[in-house]
Amino acid sequence: MHFVYDRVVSEQSRIASGRTDRRALLLSVGRTLFERNGYRGVSVEQVTRRAGLSAGTFYNYFSGKEAFYSSVLDEIEAEGIRKANQIVQRLHSPMNKLRALYRFITLGLRQNPILKGIFLGKAEYRFPGATERSARRDGLRPHLERMVDEIIREGTRKGVFRASLYHNTTAMVTAVFDAVILHVEDDNAEELFADLLTFLQRGLRRALHLRRRDERRDRRLLGEASDWI
Known part of the structure:
Protein backbone atom coordinates (compact mmCIF):
# COMPACT_ATOMS: atom_id res chain seq x y z
CA MET A 1 0.00 0.00 0.00
CA SER A 63 -5.18 35.10 -18.28
CA GLY A 64 -3.70 37.12 -21.12
CA LYS A 65 -0.78 39.19 -22.37
CA GLU A 66 -1.08 41.89 -19.68
CA ALA A 67 -1.07 39.35 -16.84
CA PHE A 68 1.86 37.59 -18.49
CA TYR A 69 3.84 40.84 -18.80
CA SER A 70 3.09 41.62 -15.16
CA SER A 71 4.43 38.19 -14.17
CA VAL A 72 7.62 38.85 -16.14
CA LEU A 73 7.99 42.15 -14.28
CA ASP A 74 7.35 40.40 -10.95
CA GLU A 75 10.21 38.02 -11.71
CA ILE A 76 12.58 40.82 -12.75
CA GLU A 77 11.79 42.94 -9.69
CA ALA A 78 12.11 39.96 -7.33
CA GLU A 79 15.58 39.31 -8.77
CA GLY A 80 16.46 42.97 -8.26
CA ILE A 81 15.27 42.94 -4.65
CA ARG A 82 17.27 39.80 -3.87
CA LYS A 83 20.40 41.21 -5.49
CA ALA A 84 20.08 44.60 -3.73
CA ASN A 85 19.65 42.86 -0.38
CA GLN A 86 22.69 40.64 -0.97
CA ILE A 87 24.87 43.61 -1.93
CA VAL A 88 23.91 45.72 1.08
CA GLN A 89 24.10 42.85 3.58
CA ARG A 90 27.75 42.21 2.64
CA LEU A 91 28.79 45.78 3.45
CA HIS A 92 29.33 47.41 6.83
CA SER A 93 29.68 51.11 6.03
CA PRO A 94 26.42 53.06 5.48
CA MET A 95 28.23 55.24 2.93
CA ASN A 96 29.45 52.18 1.04
CA LYS A 97 25.92 50.78 1.06
CA LEU A 98 24.67 53.94 -0.66
CA ARG A 99 27.53 53.80 -3.17
CA ALA A 100 26.74 50.17 -3.96
CA LEU A 101 23.02 50.87 -4.40
CA TYR A 102 23.75 53.68 -6.84
CA ARG A 103 26.04 51.47 -8.89
CA PHE A 104 23.54 48.61 -8.73
CA ILE A 105 20.79 50.85 -10.12
CA THR A 106 22.99 52.20 -12.90
CA LEU A 107 24.25 48.79 -14.00
CA GLY A 108 20.85 47.15 -13.51
CA LEU A 109 19.05 49.63 -15.75
CA ARG A 110 21.68 49.34 -18.45
CA GLN A 111 21.45 45.56 -18.41
CA ASN A 112 17.65 45.36 -18.24
CA PRO A 113 15.83 47.06 -21.13
CA ILE A 114 12.39 46.38 -19.64
CA LEU A 115 13.06 48.08 -16.30
CA LYS A 116 14.86 50.92 -18.03
CA GLY A 117 11.99 51.37 -20.45
CA ILE A 118 9.42 51.46 -17.66
CA PHE A 119 11.44 53.77 -15.39
CA LEU A 120 12.09 56.16 -18.29
CA GLY A 121 8.48 56.01 -19.47
CA LYS A 122 9.28 54.71 -22.94
CA ALA A 123 6.11 54.19 -24.98
CA GLU A 124 7.01 50.71 -26.23
CA TYR A 125 7.22 49.36 -22.67
CA ARG A 126 3.98 50.87 -21.37
CA PHE A 127 1.10 48.52 -20.70
CA PRO A 128 -2.52 48.93 -19.50
CA GLY A 129 -1.76 47.99 -15.88
CA ALA A 130 1.19 50.35 -15.48
CA THR A 131 -0.62 52.91 -13.28
CA GLU A 132 -1.92 50.29 -10.85
CA ARG A 133 1.47 48.61 -10.73
CA SER A 134 3.30 51.85 -9.94
CA ALA A 135 1.06 52.30 -6.88
CA ARG A 136 2.14 48.97 -5.38
CA ARG A 137 4.48 49.09 -2.40
CA ASP A 138 6.07 45.66 -2.91
CA GLY A 139 7.97 46.50 -6.10
CA LEU A 140 11.65 47.16 -6.67
CA ARG A 141 11.58 50.95 -6.51
CA PRO A 142 9.65 51.19 -3.20
CA HIS A 143 11.98 48.53 -1.80
CA LEU A 144 15.06 50.55 -2.81
CA GLU A 145 13.53 53.69 -1.28
CA ARG A 146 12.98 51.84 2.01
CA MET A 147 16.56 50.58 1.88
CA VAL A 148 17.84 54.13 1.42
CA ASP A 149 15.76 55.28 4.37
CA GLU A 150 17.15 52.49 6.56
CA ILE A 151 20.73 53.24 5.48
CA ILE A 152 20.30 56.95 6.25
CA ARG A 153 18.94 56.07 9.69
CA GLU A 154 21.82 53.67 10.31
CA GLY A 155 24.39 56.24 9.20
CA THR A 156 22.83 58.92 11.39
CA ARG A 157 22.73 56.57 14.37
CA LYS A 158 26.40 55.67 13.91
CA GLY A 159 27.39 59.30 13.56
CA VAL A 160 28.51 58.87 9.95
CA PHE A 161 25.84 61.11 8.38
CA ARG A 162 24.88 64.63 9.41
CA ALA A 163 21.24 64.17 8.47
CA SER A 164 20.07 67.02 10.73
CA LEU A 165 21.35 69.50 8.12
CA TYR A 166 18.51 68.62 5.74
CA HIS A 167 14.73 68.84 5.89
CA ASN A 168 14.26 65.35 4.45
CA THR A 169 17.49 63.46 3.87
CA THR A 170 15.84 60.36 2.41
CA ALA A 171 13.88 62.45 -0.12
CA MET A 172 17.08 64.23 -1.14
CA VAL A 173 18.97 60.96 -1.64
CA THR A 174 16.02 59.52 -3.59
CA ALA A 175 16.00 62.60 -5.83
CA VAL A 176 19.64 61.91 -6.64
CA PHE A 177 18.64 58.34 -7.52
CA ASP A 178 16.05 59.79 -9.92
CA ALA A 179 18.73 61.93 -11.55
CA VAL A 180 20.81 58.81 -12.16
CA ILE A 181 17.81 57.03 -13.69
CA LEU A 182 16.87 59.93 -15.97
CA HIS A 183 20.39 60.26 -17.36
CA VAL A 184 21.37 56.58 -17.47
CA GLU A 185 21.47 56.60 -21.30
CA ASP A 186 23.60 59.75 -21.59
CA ASP A 187 27.09 59.43 -23.08
CA ASN A 188 28.58 60.97 -19.93
CA ALA A 189 26.47 58.90 -17.52
CA GLU A 190 29.53 57.50 -15.73
CA GLU A 191 30.92 60.99 -15.10
CA LEU A 192 27.55 62.18 -13.84
CA PHE A 193 27.29 59.13 -11.62
CA ALA A 194 30.73 59.83 -10.10
CA ASP A 195 29.92 63.53 -9.58
CA LEU A 196 26.60 62.77 -7.89
CA LEU A 197 28.29 60.30 -5.56
CA THR A 198 30.91 62.88 -4.64
CA PHE A 199 28.18 65.45 -4.02
CA LEU A 200 26.26 63.00 -1.86
CA GLN A 201 29.30 61.92 0.14
CA ARG A 202 30.42 65.48 0.84
CA GLY A 203 26.92 66.53 1.74
CA LEU A 204 26.21 63.67 4.12
CA ARG A 205 29.49 62.69 5.71
CA ARG A 206 30.47 64.33 8.98
CA ALA A 207 34.27 64.22 8.65
CA LEU A 208 35.60 64.36 5.10
CA HIS A 209 39.23 63.79 6.03
CA LEU A 210 38.54 60.59 7.95
CA ARG A 211 37.95 57.21 6.37
CA ARG A 212 35.46 55.47 8.60
CA ARG A 213 36.46 52.16 10.16
CA ASP A 214 33.54 50.37 8.47
CA GLU A 215 34.63 51.71 5.08
CA ARG A 216 38.16 50.41 5.60
CA ARG A 217 36.74 47.07 6.67
CA ASP A 218 34.61 46.78 3.52
CA ARG A 219 37.58 47.53 1.28
CA ARG A 220 39.75 45.03 3.14
CA LEU A 221 37.16 42.24 2.91
CA LEU A 222 35.48 42.98 -0.43
CA GLY A 223 37.93 45.07 -2.45
CA GLU A 224 37.13 48.26 -4.33
CA ALA A 225 33.62 49.54 -5.09
CA SER A 226 33.65 48.00 -8.56
CA ASP A 227 33.94 44.54 -6.94
CA TRP A 228 30.91 44.88 -4.65
CA ILE A 229 28.28 44.06 -7.26
Missing part, protein backbone atom coordinates in the same frame (compact mmCIF):
# COMPACT_ATOMS: atom_id res chain seq x y z
CA HIS A 2 2.84 2.36 0.86
CA PHE A 3 4.44 1.66 -2.53
CA VAL A 4 1.25 2.68 -4.34
CA TYR A 5 1.01 5.86 -2.25
CA ASP A 6 4.66 6.72 -2.86
CA ARG A 7 4.25 6.17 -6.60
CA VAL A 8 1.19 8.46 -6.70
CA VAL A 9 3.04 11.17 -4.75
CA SER A 10 6.05 10.82 -7.06
CA GLU A 11 3.84 11.14 -10.14
CA GLN A 12 2.13 14.22 -8.69
CA SER A 13 5.54 15.75 -8.02
CA ARG A 14 6.64 15.11 -11.61
CA ILE A 15 3.45 16.70 -12.93
CA ALA A 16 3.89 19.72 -10.66
CA SER A 17 7.52 20.00 -11.73
CA GLY A 18 6.52 19.84 -15.38
CA ARG A 19 4.00 22.62 -14.87
CA THR A 20 6.59 24.75 -13.13
CA ASP A 21 9.08 24.11 -15.93
CA ARG A 22 6.57 25.12 -18.62
CA ARG A 23 5.63 28.30 -16.77
CA ALA A 24 9.30 29.16 -16.25
CA LEU A 25 9.98 28.52 -19.95
CA LEU A 26 7.16 30.85 -21.00
CA LEU A 27 8.44 33.58 -18.66
CA SER A 28 12.00 33.20 -19.92
CA VAL A 29 10.95 33.38 -23.57
CA GLY A 30 8.61 36.28 -22.86
CA ARG A 31 11.31 38.21 -21.08
CA THR A 32 13.67 37.84 -24.03
CA LEU A 33 11.01 38.99 -26.50
CA PHE A 34 9.81 41.89 -24.35
CA GLU A 35 13.39 43.10 -23.85
CA ARG A 36 13.92 43.14 -27.59
CA ASN A 37 10.53 44.38 -28.82
CA GLY A 38 8.75 46.03 -25.89
CA TYR A 39 5.23 45.25 -24.67
CA ARG A 40 3.46 46.29 -27.85
CA GLY A 41 5.79 44.40 -30.15
CA VAL A 42 5.14 40.95 -28.66
CA SER A 43 2.11 38.69 -29.10
CA VAL A 44 1.01 35.60 -27.19
CA GLU A 45 1.40 33.63 -30.43
CA GLN A 46 5.06 34.68 -30.72
CA VAL A 47 5.73 33.57 -27.15
CA THR A 48 4.09 30.16 -27.48
CA ARG A 49 5.65 29.48 -30.89
CA ARG A 50 9.14 30.28 -29.64
CA ALA A 51 8.59 28.24 -26.47
CA GLY A 52 7.24 25.31 -28.48
CA LEU A 53 4.03 25.22 -26.44
CA SER A 54 0.36 25.56 -27.31
CA ALA A 55 -1.82 28.59 -26.66
CA GLY A 56 -3.88 26.40 -24.35
CA THR A 57 -0.82 25.76 -22.20
CA PHE A 58 -0.15 29.51 -22.04
CA TYR A 59 -3.69 30.23 -20.82
CA ASN A 60 -3.38 27.55 -18.15
CA TYR A 61 -0.95 29.91 -16.40
CA PHE A 62 -1.87 33.42 -17.54
